[in-house]
Amino acid sequence: MDSFGIYLHIPYCKSKCRYCDFYSAPGARGVPQAYVDALLRELNKRDRRPDTLYFGGGTPALLSPGQVQALVEAAAPLPGAEITLEANPDTVTPETLRGFRAAGITRISFGAQSADDAQLRRLGRTHTAAAAAQALGWAREAGFPEICGDIMLALPHYSREEFDATLALLQQGGCTHISAYLLKIEPGTAFARHPPEGLPDADEAAGFYLYAVQRLAGAGYRQYEISNFARPGHEGRHNLLYWNCRDYAGIGPAAHSCLRGTRRFWPDDVQGFIDGTAAEQTEGVCDAEDFLLMQLRLAKGLDLDEYARWGGRFTGAQMAFLHQCAAHGYAVLEPGRVRLTPAGMIVQNSILEELI
CATH class of the missing domain: 3.20.20.70 (Aldolase class I)
Structure with missing residues (x-):
């Protein structure tokens, strides 16, 4: 399980x-x-x-x-x-x-x-x-x-x-x-x-x-x-x-969940939660972009085969960008894997802008 x-x-x-x-x-x-x-x-x-x-x-x-x-x-x-x-x-x-x-x-x-x-x-x-x-x-x-x-x-x-x-x-x-x-x-x-x-x-x-x-x-x-x-x-x-996009349920105002690929959240309403009048709401689906974003937070990085199973792949231009990142010390490219260095983690948002 x-x-x-x-x-x-x-x-x-x-x-x-x-x-x-x-x-x-x-x-x-x-x-x-x-x-x-x-x-x-x-x-x-x-x-x-x-x-x-x-x-x-x-x-x-x-x-x-x-x-x-x-x-x-x-x-x-x-x-x-x-x-x-x-x-x-x-x-x-x-x-x-x-x-x-x-x-x-x-x-x-x-x-x-x-x-x-x-x-x-x-x-x-x-x-x-x-x-x-x-x-x-x-x-x-x-x-x-x-x-x-x-x-x-x-x-x-x-x-x-x-x-x-x-x-x-x-x-x-x-x-x-x-x-x-x-x-x-x-x-x-x-x-x-x-x-x-x-x-x-x-x-x-x-x-x-x-x-x-x-x-x-x-x-x-x-x-x-x-x-x-x-x-x-x-x-x-x-x-x-x-970070590995596994199932979790959040309970309470402002809590978030991701279950079976669907993201949900509770509204910011303590009294509504207590009364039972505030209902959990659907936020969207957990897709390849979410998986990419979360995996590049991890020191182990992104497994490209698993990324493909989520429906994701890098274009030639994106791979060229990743090679540039590696040349400048922001990333490490290994067979079937991309991971960010600590220097790359500092600028992760800028790197993701090029990859999403």
Whole structure:
């Protein structure tokens, strides 16, 4: 049977980070039981058991361990399933982490972002570097087999020293997986309305990215996707479903699905989701273009035979362009495969414009 994943969107947050454009709602008092009941209602409509289950947000750690346990039981993941829960360092305690682990969570993912407290305040994060280190320690004590951490790159007044300190924080915290991604100023965010001073330019940001790739490799974290690095055997199985265009079902406002080649989404409407008046909508089909876009995110690249099975092929002009990319160090052409180098991943959008 093909792999299948379920994503549960938990939109509640204590506060909105200045760079965040994800759909969210105020959640200082936790996640309302009415919202959990709505997730349970939708899970109970499904009979396909997932290989992966992902609690994303928002801030899923605002759920209580009892709420998490009820949702895991309703999803009925297969034996050996990867079950991930995202958390902010200041939303967990030793007790809640032990409760999440007992509820079945196998993979905890912390949004650490930086080891510089002034930077964290600038981003609108509500934790400190010390709180991140403490949360990682509590997660180790709770017995999570997979501990993940996020690093944001090319932040205002950024430096290699800030990256090194953040990597050390996560490495010493026992992280098996690290996501490292460039800050992007998204429309509608606080940073878009009031851009921060000291942002690196495009060339400087690219330099920070390439430095991160090098340093992460040296620390034993192998790059397997544009922004994702893991110790061998600890790659995130759920997100690989997305990038390999496998089936996944998203549940909750703003969540997306791709099932049997059809992409669907829930509207951005928490109350409508709770009431049952907001219906999942069809977005389109998953085709060769989607497969190309997703596969070139991966370090392994695009298998040309599999691309052909999706109905895709490169013209002579496109192959000539790819040879130019290879000559300039942006891509590697192997028999039956095309993959981007880290330098190529930085300009992936420009490369895709020529290929789609």
